[in-house]
Amino acid sequence: MELTSILQGIISLVLILGLSPLFVGLVNKQKAIFTGRIGASLLQPYYELMKLIKKETINATSSSFISAVTPMINFIAVVIAAAMLPISFAHPLISFEGDIILFAYMLGLARFFQVLAAMDIGSSFEGMGAAREATFAVFAEPIFFFTVGSIAFISGFTSIYDIYHSIRLDNLSFVVFIIVCSISVFILAVTECSRMPVDDPNTHLELTMIHEVMILDNSGIDLFLYQYSSYIKLFIYVILEASFFYPFAVQSYTLGIIIFLVVIFILSAALAAVETITSRFKMKNIPHYLLFATAIGILNLLIYTFTR
Amino acid sequence: MDTLFYSLLLQLSSIAAGIFFTEKKKSSAASHILLLAGLITGFIAALTALINSDFTLKDIQMFGISNNLFRFDALGLYFLCIIQLVAIPTTIYSYSYLKHYIEKGKSVRSNLVFYAVLLVSTQLVVVANHAIFFLVCWEVMSTSAYLGMNFEKGKKEVQTGSFYYLVMSHVVVFLLYIFFFLLHNQTNSWLFSDFHLLSGTGDLFIVLYALSLIAFGMKAGFMPFHFWLPRAHPIAPTVFSAFLSGIIIKTGIYGILRTFQFLNPAPEWLGWLVLAVGMISAVYGVWYALAQHDIKSLLAYHSVENIGIIGIGIGIGFIGSAYHSIPIQILGFGGALLHTLNHAIFKSLLFVGSGVIYQNLGTRNIEQMGGLVHYGKYFVVLFLIGSIAISGIPPFNGFISEFIIYNGFFTTAKELENYYPLLMLISAVGLAFVGGLAVACFTKINSIMFLGKERKEVKHFKISFYEYLSLGIFALLCIVIGFYPQPFIGVVNKVLIDGFVPAAPSSSLLNINWQLLSIIFITVIAGIILIYLWKKSIQKKYGRRISTAWGCGYEGLNPRMQYTASSYADELNEISKSVLGYHKKVIAQNDIFPAKGSFESHSDDLVDKKILLPVFKSFSEFIARIKFLSYTDIRYYIAFILIIITIYSLIAFLWS
Numbered sequence: 001m002e003l004t005s006i007l008q009g010i011i012s013l014v015l016i017l018g019l020s021p022l023f024v025g026l027v028n029k030q031k032a033i034f035t036g037r038i039g040a041s042l043l044q045p046y047y048e049l050m051k052l053i054k055k056e057t058i059n060a061t062s063s064s065f066i067s068a069v070t071p072m073i074n075f076i077a078v079v080i081a082a083a084m085l086p087i088s089f090a091h092p093l094i095s096f097e098g099d100i101i102l103f104a105y106m107l108g109l110a111r112f113f114q115v116l117a118a119m120d121i122g123s124s125f126e127g128m129g130a131a132r133e134a135t136f137a138v139f140a141e142p143i144f145f146f147t148v149g150s151i152a153f154i155s156g157f158t159s160i161y162d163i164y165h166s167i168r169l170d171n172l173s174f175v176v177f178i179i180v181c182s183i184s185v186f187i188l189a190v191t192e193c194s195r196m197p198v199d200d201p202n203t204h205l206e207l208t209m210i211h212e213v214m215i216l217d218n219s220g221i222d223l224f225l226y227q228y229s230s231y232i233k234l235f236i237y238v239i240l241e242a243s244f245f246y247p248f249a250v251q252s253y254t255l256g257i258i259i260f261l262v263v264i265f266i267l268s269a270a271l272a273a274v275e276t277i278t279s280r281f282k283m284k285n286i287p288h289y290l291l292f293a294t295a296i297g298i299l300n301l302l303i304y305t306f307t308r
Numbered sequence: 309m310d311t312l313f314y315s316l317l318l319q320l321s322s323i324a325a326g327i328f329f330t331e332k333k334k335s336s337a338a339s340h341i342l343l344l345a346g347l348i349t350g351f352i353a354a355l356t357a358l359i360n361s362d363f364t365l366k367d368i369q370m371f372g373i374s375n376n377l378f379r380f381d382a383l384g385l386y387f388l389c390i391i392q393l394v395a396i397p398t399t400i401y402s403y404s405y406l407k408h409y410i411e412k413g414k415s416v417r418s419n420l421v422f423y424a425v426l427l428v429s430t431q432l433v434v435v436a437n438h439a440i441f442f443l444v445c446w447e448v449m450s451t452s453a454y455l456g457m458n459f460e461k462g463k464k465e466v467q468t469g470s471f472y473y474l475v476m477s478h479v480v481v482f483l484l485y486i487f488f489f490l491l492h493n494q495t496n497s498w499l500f501s502d503f504h505l506l507s508g509t510g511d512l513f514i515v516l517y518a519l520s521l522i523a524f525g526m527k528a529g530f531m532p533f534h535f536w537l538p539r540a541h542p543i544a545p546t547v548f549s550a551f552l553s554g555i556i557i558k559t560g561i562y563g564i565l566r567t568f569q570f571l572n573p574a575p576e577w578l579g580w581l582v583l584a585v586g587m588i589s590a591v592y593g594v595w596y597a598l599a600q601h602d603i604k605s606l607l608a609y610h611s612v613e614n615i616g617i618i619g620i621g622i623g624i625g626f627i628g629s630a631y632h633s634i635p636i637q638i639l640g641f642g643g644a645l646l647h648t649l650n651h652a653i654f655k656s657l658l659f660v661g662s663g664v665i666y667q668n669l670g671t672r673n674i675e676q677m678g679g680l681v682h683y684g685k686y687f688v689v690l691f692l693i694g695s696i697a698i699s700g701i702p703p704f705n706g707f708i709s710e711f712i713i714y715n716g717f718f719t720t721a722k723e724l725e726n727y728y729p730l731l732m733l734i735s736a737v738g739l740a741f742v743g744g745l746a747v748a749c750f751t752k753i754n755s756i757m758f759l760g761k762e763r764k765e766v767k768h769f770k771i772s773f774y775e776y777l778s779l780g781i782f783a784l785l786c787i788v789i790g791f792y793p794q795p796f797i798g799v800v801n802k803v804l805i806d807g808f809v810p811a812a813p814s815s816s817l818l819n820i821n822w823q824l825l826s827i828i829f830i831t832v833i834a835g836i837i838l839i840y841l842w843k844k845s846i847q848k849k850y851g852r853r854i855s856t857a858w859g860c861g862y863e864g865l866n867p868r869m870q871y872t873a874s875s876y877a878d879e880l881n882e883i884s885k886s887v888l889g890y891h892k893k894v895i896a897q898n899d900i901f902p903a904k905g906s907f908e909s910h911s912d913d914l915v916d917k918k919i920l921l922p923v924f925k926s927f928s929e930f931i932a933r934i935k936f937l938s939y940t941d942i943r944y945y946i947a948f949i950l951i952i953i954t955i956y957s958l959i960a961f962l963w964s
Contacts, residue, residue, distance in 0.1 A: 057847050060857035062761045064681040064688075069836070072843065076835040080828060094828060096821040101714045102702065102828070104740065108747060109701045115751040119871065122679070122760030123857045127871020134751055135879045138744035145737040153729040153736070156722040158715075206860065217857050221846045225839070287883065305730050 009083065009093030016082045020235035021045035021228070023268060030272035045231065049224055057220035062122040070117035071218070071225035077110035078229040078236070085239045086161045088246070088256030098158045104144055107192075110229070111137055118214035125206045129213035132283065136191060136198070136210070139290035143188045146297030147181040148240065154304075164243040173307045180300040182244045186270070187293035189237030191286075193230065196275040198286055208280065238267050312357075312380075312435075315350030319343050319428050326420035332410045339420050340403040343427065347399060350431070351392035358385040358799065376499055379437035382806035383569070386645065386799065387434040387562050393785075394554045394652045395427055401660045401778035402547040408667055422456035423547060433559055439488040439498045443481065446559075450477035453556060457544040469543035476526060476536040483523035490516055491570065503570040513571060517578060520567040528560025530619060531589035534612045535916045538596075541608035542672065546663025549604060553611045554656035558648050561618055565641070568622075569807055572629055579626030586619025587738045592887065594745040598752065598877045599888050599911035602672045603662045606753060607655065610698065613742065614651040617713065618644045620739065624716040625808070633723050635816035637809050638801070639716035642817045645800045647709035650697070650789060654706065657694035657782035660775070661687070665757065668769045674753055674873050679762035683769035688758045690779040695750040697786040700743050703829035705789035708796075713739065715820060745880070752876050761867040791829050794822050874909045887914055 025042040032039025041047075059067055083093040084103050094102075111133065118130035152158055155166035169175055191198045194211035206213050215226045242263035246256055281289060322342035329335030357380060402423060406416045429448040436442035454477065457470040490512065491503050505513060526533040537557075541549045568574060593612030600606035621644030628636025664687065665680070666672055681688045697704035717736045721729040789796050801817045859865050874892075881890045889912030896905035939945070 053846060054850055056850055057852040058855050059852070061854055062679065062682075062759075062857070064759065065685065066681070066759060069840075072836045072839040075839065076832050079835070080832060094824070096824050098711065098715055098718065098820065101711055102825070105700070105702050105707060105743070108699075108743060109696075112696065112699065112701055112747050112751060115747075116755055116759065119751070119755030120759045121857050122867070122870050123859065123865070124869055124871050125858070125860075127876065130751070130755070131871065131876045131879065134748040134876075138741065138748055138880065141740045141744040142737045145733065145740050149736060150733055152718070153721045153733040156718075158718045206858075220850060220852070221843050225843075287879075301730065301733070305727065 005091035006093070008090035009095075012085070012087040012090045013079075013083050013093050015087055016085065016235055016239070017079065017232060020231040021049060023235050023238060023264065024231050026265070026268040027271050027275075030269055031275055034272055034276040049228055052219075052224035052227065053221060055220040055223075057222055058217075059222075060121045060123070060217045063120050063217075066113070066116050066120040067218075067222070070113040070120075071222045071229075073113045074110045075225045075229045077106045077113075078232045081106040081110075082232055082236050084160050085236060086164060086243060086246075087239065088260055089165075089253055092161055095159050095161045100148065100152055100158055100160050100163065103160060104141070107233070108137075108141075110233075114214060121217045123217070125213050125216055128207065129210050129216075132210045133214060136286055136290065139287055139294070140188060140191045143184055143191075143290065143293050143297060146294060146301065147184045147188070150297070150301050151178075151181070164246060167244065167247045169247050173304055177300055177304040178244055180296060182241055184293045184297045184300075185237070185241050185244070186267075187289070189234070189241060190271075190274070191290060193234040193237055195234070195271060197278050197281050197289065200280045203280070238264060241267060311353035312350055315346045315353060316428055316431065318346030318349065319424055322346070322424045323421050326417055326424070332416060333407075336403065336406050336410060336416060336420065339424065340399060343399050343424060344396065347392050347396050347427070351389065351396065354385050354388045354392060358382065358389060358802070377438050377441050378435050379499075379501055380435060382803040383562070383565060384435045386803045387558070387648075388431055390558065390649050390652050391427075391431055391434065391555050393649075394656050395551070397778040397781040398547060398550050398554070398656055398660065399423075399427075400774050400781070401550070401663070404772045404774035404778075405545070405547055405663060405667070407772075419456060419459055419545065419547075422452045423551075425452040426456060426548075426551065430555060430559065434562055437500045439492065439500065439503075442500070443484060443488065446484065447481055449556065449559070450474075450481065453477075453548060453552060456548045457540065459545045459548075460543075463543070466543040469539045472536045473540040476533075480523045480526050483519050483526075487516060487519040487523060490519070500566065500570075505571050514575075516571060517567065517574070520563065521582070524560040524563030524567070525585070526560070527563070528557050528615050528618075529589075529612050530585050530615060531592060531612065532915055534589065534593070534609075535913060535920055537608040537611055538600075538605040538913060539916075541611075541659075542602055542604035546659060546666065549608075550656045550659035550663070553608065553659055554652040557611060557615060558652060561615070561622075561644070561648055564622060565644075565807075568626070568629070573632065574626040574629050576627055576630035579623050579628075579630060581623075582619055582626055583623025583735065586616045586621075586623055587735065589613065589616030589619060590742045591616075591738065591745070594742055594749055595880070595884060596888060596911065596913065598745065598749045599881045599890050599909075601675050601873055603665065603674050603753065603757070604659070604672055606674075606749070607658050607662060610658075610746075610749070611651075611655060613746065614647065614655065614698070617710065617739070617742070618647050618651070620735065621645075621647060621709075621713050621716065624713070624720060627720060627724075629808075631724060633720075634809050636716060636720050636723060638804055638816050639712055639719050641804055641808050642797075642800050643709050643713035643716055645803060646712060646796065647706075649796070650705040650709050650786075653782055653785045653789075654694040654697040654704075657779060657786070658691065658698065660778055660782070661691040661694065664771055664775050664779075668771075669764075669766065671764075674756050676764045677757040677762075678760050678764075678867060678870065679758070680766065680769060681758040682762075683766055684771050686776070687771050687779070688754075690776075690783045691758070692754060693783045693786050695754050697790070699746040699750050701747070703790045703832055704786045705793075706786075708789060708793045708825075710739065710743070711825075712817065712820070715816075719816065748877070748880060752873055756871075756873040756876065760870045763867050763870065791826055793825075797822060874907075878909070881909075881911070888912075889914055889917060 022042065024045045029039045029042055081103050084095065084099050086092050115130045115134050118126040148163065152163045155163060157163045157166050167178060194201060199210040201212060203209055206216065215223060218226060242260050245259050245263050248259055322339035325342055326335050326339035329338055406419060409416050426449060429445045429452060432445040433442065433449055436445055454470055454474045457473060458466060460466050492498055494505055495502055529537045541553060544552060590613050593609050593616055597606045597609035600609060621640050624640030625637050625644065628640055669677060693704060697706040700706040700710040714736060717732040721732040797817055881888055892909040894907050897903045
């Protein structure tokens with residue numbers, strides 16, 4: 001790897017880490033506007049993160065070293081996953097044959113410890129959240145493979161960068177395929193990042209939460225790491241979504257960046273709209289919702305295979 | 309290979325030490341030291357032979373003469389290395405395990421003897437070259453495992469469980485006899501090195517494969533034949549269940565791979581069959597595991613899952629061989645071989661861990677555990693390493709072998725094109741689904757057993773030095789293979805080039821960017837350390853304290869209010885409850901003043917309950933019905949014999 005591509009990778013990673021709170025601010029701002037409020041500043045998530053660092057850390061009485069190490073492992077795993085994603089045509093920092101598997105499994109590592117840390121508290125609230133997270137993750141995993149993974153199997157590339165850049169728009173059935181894939185990825189993003197129809201990030205009742213309840217008993221620097229990594233994770237899925245549209249840029253850096261920004265804006269509006277007009281599903285309906293996304297993926301793939 | 313012979317002698321001499329020392333403690337120590345010495349010398353000899361020798365030139369010989377009983381080819385040596393490598397820490401643990409029984413005044417002589425016989429016979433199985441010798445070793449291995457299992461023979465469940473195992477072993481041996489006789493008929497030789505049939509042999513080829521896959525698959529525990537694992541493992545002494553799950557079921561994998569060497573190339577549909585069976589074993593193995601409360605039967609079902617993953621690798625290899633594609637074969641068989649080693653390591657770790665817990669708490673039910681992390685922090689760390697590795701999560705060894713299998717999927721899709729990308733994608737999704745379920749399952753057992761508050765009072769939780777040593781060696785192996793897989797990959801590649809794809813050496817296994825993977829994993833560790841230092845300094849500045857957990861203002865929280873294993877897994881179990889035989893029993897009174905209620909949940913094995921037991925039952929009913937033929941008068945029997953002889957003679961007469 002030459003120096004420029006490493007530099008590109010580092011800049012991409014810094015951008016992802018730097019902009020991810022802004023995206024959350026953007027979503028919240030639009031949500032406020034949709035509901036007729038003025039809303040907090042776009043930079044509010046940054047202020048909140050800064051505030052969290054300065055707070056005292058409180059650990060529950062029955063918690064162990066798991067509670068102490070998990071925020072760090074969670075954060076690092078998410079950052080490593082973020083380092084595999086391309087922004088525009090920049091080479092990501094980590095890119096090798098088969099990195100799509102490492103990407104999925106790094107997020108798996110984060111989830112493994114997140115669930116353990118929730119159970120570490122020894123409270124039913126956290127246990128409930130952990131059980132839900134583990135259950136829904138089982139159904140969310142196949143969606144990733146049926147979307148991004150299916151392009152990998154069709155194109156023969158196994159690195160996320162190559163997979164996205166193998167997308168060509170000259171074949172109509174492939175275009176339809178990509179569009180349906182992007183819908184599935186949106187559903188996946190909503191699930192994995194605990195957004196609206198699956199989980200309500202702003203709920204006030206412990207029994208109805210998934211992600212928030214798992215970090216209920218964390219504060220200070222631990223909560224900072226959890227919140228920041230959940231922001232990054234949301235941004236990761238946004239980039240997975242935005243990357244579908246790079247082919248429109250026809251190998252031009254600036255056009256790629258413009259597309260990136262436009263897609264991000266559209267997605268934040270979509271998230272805000274969904275969160276304004278829908279309410280959270282019943283917990284027992286969430287697997288159906290996820291299986292629906294999987295079914296779309298399978299159907300899409302079958303249609304593509306036979307109309308090619 | 310003379311050293312190997314002496315090492316086996318050394319191991320056998322441990323039997324003598326076990327028998328002749330009258331004092332129990334001394335006899336146990338002496339025989340374990342002899343076993344360990346034998347195993348270590350044997351391991352070094354086998355490993356140097358595996359690494360240094362160039363198998364293409366000639367077979368490695370014992371005592372300079374070429375004898376037909378043994379053959380040290382790469383595949384055999386690879387399995388020999390796995391056996392010895394895993395047996396060393398297991399033996400260390402065995403010493404500490406038996407010490408508990410010696411302190412209680414129980415005789416451990418039988419355990420010592422059968423364990424040594426089991427070790428030696430298993431090592432002989434994988435280097436045997438003569439079919440009859442192989443069968444003898446196989447039989448000794450099965451029988452000594454059965455006898456060792458019966459350590460606590462007073463218990464009813466021990467008798468039934470070990471009987472299941474005995475019956476299974478004999479069905480396997482019966483099928484293997486037919487298998488080898490058929491092979492002998494075709495090749496006029498009893499030697500493995502001479503067995504080689506081409507796929508043009510027609511029906512016999514398929515019959516042989518079917519026999520081998522059923523027999524060895526039963527030993528390995530592939531899905532419809534997995535029924536004996538969850539019965540036999542929980543009741544065996546921990547040393548035996550660790551060895552059974554780590555090693556003995558791998559001899560089934562060894563057998564399947566040997567069969568492939570005899571009969572290749574495999575037809576393509578066979579590859580798909582093995583792949584499908586592997587996938588079903590993997591998915592339902594882990595799903596059944598999720599529904600278990602008994603730690604050992606949970607781990608036994610996890611063996612089914614991992615054997616399934618190995619089967620997926622073998623299936624890919626078979627498909628590759630049908631298309632004469634070397635990269636596909638290398639990745640498929642390579643993934644299977646490395647996963648065999650990996651599973652042997654982390655499954656033994658987990659079984660030894662479960663044994664430590666059982667001896668301290670006296671129960672195998674995870675619903676009665678909890679909060680053990682406050683008693684043995686380092687023990688939990690070691691068990692956690694095994695759990696992460698078995699879930700296939702980076703940066704430990706389970707990820708490496710699953711990564712190779714994923715690469716096998718990708719390569720198959722790329723090389724064969726057509727409708728293969730679709731099929732391979734579905735397989736990849738299946739493996740990812742298995743991974744998700746494994747995460748759910750291992751977060752369940754780790755969190756219920758170790759985290760939170762203790763559900764039942766823990767009287768003492770002591771872990772001896774030898775237990776730590778044994779677990780530590782296993783955990784270290786998990787870490788080393790995870791962070792620095794190159795040498796292990798190199799060995800696997802060598803085995804493949806020698807035994808499976810002798811044509812052009814391909815480097816598709818070595819070409820995976822292992823170096824970058826190691827760098828990433830080291831970055832993860834370095835990053836965690838850096839953040840830790842930062843976090844410490846922040847906490848110093850702004851403070852850290854311990855406080856009670858949030859309970860919505862309710863003060864009277866008690867350990868029984870924690871989330872349980874049943875409630876954790878309930879949602880997933882409900883989804884496939886018809887297959888899992890998952891059922892719940894709730895006794896509750898919803899009056900104004902509720903009385904004492906109860907709840908239980910169970911999972912019945914489908915094959916065991918719905919297929920095997922009814923078949924056996926109807927068979928015994930049939931036997932009962934023809935019982936009227938058994939008379940006390942000897943003249944009837946003589947009449948029967950005469951009738952039978954007449955029928956036989958008539959057949960013989962008409963046949964010619």
